[in-house]
Amino acid sequence: MCVFFDQLYNFAHWLAQNRDEAEDLVQETYAKALRGFSSYQQGTNFRAWMYRILRNTFLTSRTGLKATQTVPLENDEDGPILAVADTQTPEAILIDRSNQALLESAIDELPVHYREVLLLCEVEEMSYQEIAETIAVPIGTVMSRLSRARVALRASVRQKLQRT
């Protein structure tokens, strides 16, 4: 349980942005997984199934509802990914340990739909297919959402670095 439990907790904390709520989320996820185990289809991705339960629990929680209501999704989300290509020159974004906090706050400030795909991809190292299964959207949407999340993160980091 250890490796998976820690990861699930970390993801819950990023979603809820609060220790108590993250603990409630994980606890409820385990309870729901045990209760609804019959709905798990053998042979499908178990990790995606657990993360999906956690995410759905979050989205229907008060914090989740608030987070999704205050940040409407862009309506051209399924549009061509080229449209959101990062056209900035490739100057190095230098992040070292001293400004790790800056990056954490940039991730924290991302809209929840961007934050979750970014974390599932870069922290959980899920494939696009796994992310699509977890958040129940087509792969094309995963790609465009991820691309937008990265553009937004880079822009935010640049802005914060300029300010320091």
Next chain:
Amino acid sequence: MACEQWRSQLDTYLDGELSAESMRTLDAHLRTCPDCTADVLSRVQLRRSVKAAGTRFRPSSEFRSKVQKQIGTKRRWSWNLGWTLATATLAILLLASGINNYFAKQGLREQQLYSELADLHVATLGSANPVDVLSSDRHTVKPWFQGKIPFTFNLPELQNSEFTLLGGRVAYLEQSSGAHLIYQVRKHEISVFIFPDTTAIASLGDSSKARQQQTFNVASWAQGGLRYVVFGDTSADDIQKLSSLLKSAGHA
């Protein structure tokens, strides 16, 4: 393709989600374009930092015990077999998921290699000239590879089998040159790839039994420092038979 167009694909490239063909083309582009290479490096650095920052929260030991107790309590309360089985299976799956996570990268690598082999197989069969040495005689095909690839190999005698050798060509995988042989069984054509068993190519993994990859049936094994991959749309049984023939020839 211009740099601007590549830029929009750099993250997909780093995620390992581009098609094998695009991967190759972008690899080649990066070798000649310092701007895009600098961009890739910057993105890699940011990713590492995001990964480090993203693993920020850890559960307290009290919370861990609480959840463990929660699962344990449920098991004591529910004596019925269904619950016990469900909990046991959940525990096994949780463990498997942990292990799976460790090997996720390895799995992705394996998928990429199989995807490249699928491309080689399909592109070769679709070509007007699928083979460079056209012969059913193993004593013609094998010597043709001399000086073209950095190793030699044995091919099986097919006289009493239903397989026919159609010919061969040189193939490249992970910067290594190897042999690509085409066999026929009934109307099906099967690719046999032989490469040096380098660390990168060894990610294909050993499977004594034929299994499905990219909708094809495949078998892969290492023998005498070489990696053999048998690949085709024919039945798993055919793949198995041809693999056995190749294995016995390899021991000869």
